[in-house]
Amino acid sequence: MTNDHDRTEPALAADAGAGKGGTAKAAKTRIYEIAKEFSVSSEAMLKIVRELGVEVKSHMSSIDADTVDKVRKQFDKEKEAVKEDFARKREVDRKSRSRDNDKKAPAKAAPAPEAKAAPAKTPPAKPARGGKPAPSGRPDRSPPGRRPVDQKVVRANIKKTFADMDKGKRRYRKKEQQEEVQEDAGVLRLTEFVSTAELANSMDVSASQVIAKAMELGSMVTINQRLDKDMIEMLADEFEFTVQFEAVEELETIEAKEDVYDEADQRPRPPVVTIMGHVDHGKTSLLDYIRETNVIAGEAGGITQHIGAYHVELDGGVITFLDTPGHEAFTAMRARGAQITDIVILVVAADDSVMPQTVEAIDHAKAAGVPILVAVNKIDKPSAKPDQVRQELAGRGLNPEEWGGDTIMVDVSALNGTGVDKLLEMVLIQAELMELQANPKRPAKGAIIEARKEKGRGTVVTALVQEGTLNVGDSIVAGTQAVRVRALSVERNHVMLFCGYLNQVGIM
Numbered sequence: 001m002t003n004d005h006d007r008t009e010p011a012l013a014a015d016a017g018a019g020k021g022g023t024a025k026a027a028k029t030r031i032y033e034i035a036k037e038f039s040v041s042s043e044a045m046l047k048i049v050r051e052l053g054v055e056v057k058s059h060m061s062s063i064d065a066d067t068v069d070k071v072r073k074q075f076d077k078e079k080e081a082v083k084e085d086f087a088r089k090r091e092v093d094r095k096s097r098s099r100d101n102d103k104k105a106p107a108k109a110a111p112a113p114e115a116k117a118a119p120a121k122t123p124p125a126k127p128a129r130g131g132k133p134a135p136s137g138r139p140d141r142s143p144p145g146r147r148p149v150d151q152k153v154v155r156a157n158i159k160k161t162f163a164d165m166d167k168g169k170r171r172y173r174k175k176e177q178q179e180e181v182q183e184d185a186g187v188l189r190l191t192e193f194v195s196t197a198e199l200a201n202s203m204d205v206s207a208s209q210v211i212a213k214a215m216e217l218g219s220m221v222t223i224n225q226r227l228d229k230d231m232i233e234m235l236a237d238e239f240e241f242t243v244q245f246e247a248v249e250e251l252e253t254i255e256a257k258e259d260v261y262d263e264a265d266q267r268p269r270p271p272v273v274t275i276m277g278h279v280d281h282g283k284t285s286l287l288d289y290i291r292e293t294n295v296i297a298g299e300a301g302g303i304t305q306h307i308g309a310y311h312v313e314l315d316g317g318v319i320t321f322l323d324t325p326g327h328e329a330f331t332a333m334r335a336r337g338a339q340i341t342d343i344v345i346l347v348v349a350a351d352d353s354v355m356p357q358t359v360e361a362i363d364h365a366k367a368a369g370v371p372i373l374v375a376v377n378k379i380d381k382p383s384a385k386p387d388q389v390r391q392e393l394a395g396r397g398l399n400p401e402e403w404g405g406d407t408i409m410v411d412v413s414a415l416n417g418t419g420v421d422k423l424l425e426m427v428l429i430q431a432e433l434m435e436l437q438a439n440p441k442r443p444a445k446g447a448i449i450e451a452r453k454e455k456g457r458g459t460v461v462t463a464l465v466q467e468g469t470l471n472v473g474d475s476i477v478a479g480t481q482a483v484r485v486r487a488l489s490v491e492r493n494h495v496m497l498f499c500g501y502l503n504q505v506g507i508m
Helices: 006-021 031-037 042-051 065-109 151-185 196-203 207-216 229-238 283-291 328-338 356-368 386-394 420-434
Strands: 187-190 242-245 272-277 308-314 317-323 343-349 372-377 408-411 445-454 458-467 475-478 481-484 488-490 494-496 504-507
Touching (some): 031 042, 031 229, 187 196, 272 356, 283 317, 283 343, 317 420, 343 356, 343 420, 356 372, 386 408
Parallel strands (some): 187 242, 272 317, 372 408
Antiparallel strands (some): 308 317, 475 481, 488 494, 488 504
């Protein structure tokens, strides 16, 4: 519940500013904001405002401070009426319970029923000690004997009393449970890290309805976008839900002990390059051309279903590639790929434009602080418009070098290989400028890219060794799991006894 004094602060502050300046405009409040303040739906608030004679079109319409005061007074009146009604009902319930108790009290103390006895005959008077009989008209003053009590009837009355009491308790518990269910029905218990799809699922509505409501509120959101706290509350309020944010339980972490190693053992290491971009813009086709293998043929519908790690040897050096999915359902996998990479190659189709997953890939790379190289793919198509793509990317903060910016952009064709050599040359130059190094003599340290179950092999994980050397028989810890390495295999299932730093490896 909110305090009446607390929720009037915005309007009071606006009125005070107007009083000082004399010419300041009165602050206006949108319908959905005042509805949120009073914990009612926007539709209900629209109805109340219209009943006050104010013409408003939608929940985004603004009302002045006078109208807000009228609405507040209206709510205060209704609140007082509810309080009076509640007090009256409570008094009626109290009197009703008092009458019930009065009725039950005699029932508890009621004597056991007794059978009607026939009138007893007056016994003859006993003769006195002197032998003379007592006068027959004198009344018998001897105390009457106690009436017999039937124990079965007593036990029955006790059982009935306890049954009535237990019945009342059960009725009260059932009422409490029903009230709790009704109360929980309109409450969403969420964390502050909820996507549009997750919010829609919790409210049992479609994601398109949530996106449409967000557009009505002036915000463009995608189905996998993480919503902030204010947007979650506003969207939930539009669907007449109240949000209770739950704290995310933080697991206790143990800091790894860093051993000291000789810096002279540091060696240059290959860069880890992640290929990112929108679905069907040619990411896997580009990597396929570089590797000279047919990766696409083994994937359902030509869509990458996992993160692939590939080691590519070139004339100028070695590059480890990560191929991340571009489909919108793999947002978390793309984010994980961006967090373990050194360089991102953003693939954008020249015959298309900057798409939602393209923007998402840019955001992931920027959040990880990773440099971005842009490959403008499908340059061989007649409908290609590379300059238009560059212009759209410039609007997203990626300014081409040829336009005076700092983002390397290369026109390529994954079909015939145009510009691919130049792209790889730019990657190696960027890696050289970054001065990437690692120590092969220290214990292995890396990142798990994916995990799966394989028939005959058990649990197999694809890992990227970022530091040191991994050997068969080594014990590794990942999260809360500790296992021993039974076998190692690199790309194309070549079995190895050890794996050096910055190599992708399958661990069994």
